[in-house]
Amino acid sequence: MKRGFGKGFGAGILAAVLVVGLSVTALAATRTIQVNDDIKVTLNGANFTPKDANGKEVPLFSYNGTTYAPVRAICEAAGLKVDYDSATYTAVLTTQDQYIASTPDASNYITAEQAKSAALSHAGVSANDAIFVKAGLDWDDGKVQYEVEFYAGNTEYDYDIDAVSGAVLSYDREWDDFSLKGYQNTDSSTGTGSTSQSNLITEEKAKEIALAKAPAGATVVKCKLDRDDGRYVYEIEMRSGYMEYECDINAVTGVIIDWDADWDD
Numbered sequence: 001m002k003r004g005f006g007k008g009f010g011a012g013i014l015a016a017v018l019v020v021g022l023s024v025t026a027l028a029a030t031r032t033i034q035v036n037d038d039i040k041v042t043l044n045g046a047n048f049t050p051k052d053a054n055g056k057e058v059p060l061f062s063y064n065g066t067t068y069a070p071v072r073a074i075c076e077a078a079g080l081k082v083d084y085d086s087a088t089y090t091a092v093l094t095t096q097d098q099y100i101a102s103t104p105d106a107s108n109y110i111t112a113e114q115a116k117s118a119a120l121s122h123a124g125v126s127a128n129d130a131i132f133v134k135a136g137l138d139w140d141d142g143k144v145q146y147e148v149e150f151y152a153g154n155t156e157y158d159y160d161i162d163a164v165s166g167a168v169l170s171y172d173r174e175w176d177d178f179s180l181k182g183y184q185n186t187d188s189s190t191g192t193g194s195t196s197q198s199n200l201i202t203e204e205k206a207k208e209i210a211l212a213k214a215p216a217g218a219t220v221v222k223c224k225l226d227r228d229d230g231r232y233v234y235e236i237e238m239r240s241g242y243m244e245y246e247c248d249i250n251a252v253t254g255v256i257i258d259w260d261a262d263w264d265d
Helices: 011-016 071-077 096-101 104-108 112-123 203-213
Strands: 041-043 046-048 061-063 066-068 081-085 090-094 131-140 143-152 155-162 168-175 219-228 231-240 243-250 256-263
Touching: 041 219, 046 219, 071 081, 071 090, 096 131, 112 131, 112 143, 112 155, 112 168, 131 256, 168 219, 203 219, 203 231, 203 243, 203 256
Parallel strands: none
Antiparallel strands: 041 046, 061 066, 081 090, 131 143, 143 155, 155 168, 219 231, 231 243, 243 256
């Protein structure tokens, strides 16, 4: 199942982020400081290079034990909407669900609890047996929906619920403790059937294939191996500025079997 807007990557990365490069006229004094500029950032295991609105790389540095990084580049990669209030010199950060909830159409949306109930009803799972880990608004293919994720026993359930009608748009379920070991591939051309771990392309190879199709400057924010329609696929999410790209890659052949691009504003 495809997930939209930075799913799985939380706000923890923001802990060391400070506002850098904002034009603040009040700070007229200047001084020379010694910094460590050999700073790198990884995003979900992949190297991430912050860039400004013109695509130019923005350097990171550390001073007195604090790492300084560009707010916009880091936060947008984390799936946040970034604005700047020049009157108060304030960087305004908003999560996807909060931004969607503030739009004029928000009064037409069902509640998160109603979205949970719709998912539980479709799955045939009692609320007492479910442990929810996510139920938030998302924007995908121009449609507002709730992404609902919960566990019941050893099974993980993922649902996309229409935020207006409450209809189930898509769903997926899998054993959380499922292992690929000990299986044999039955169809190397399609990747269907049981597949041994040795027959799958690596996660890094899947990322390479996805980035080769995406525009220059895109960054992988999620790469997950999943089973879909009887075959193993890598579900990959990428971001470049306000653009979000999602693709499914056949984990055996390396063929891109689904591609989606959304403008997240």
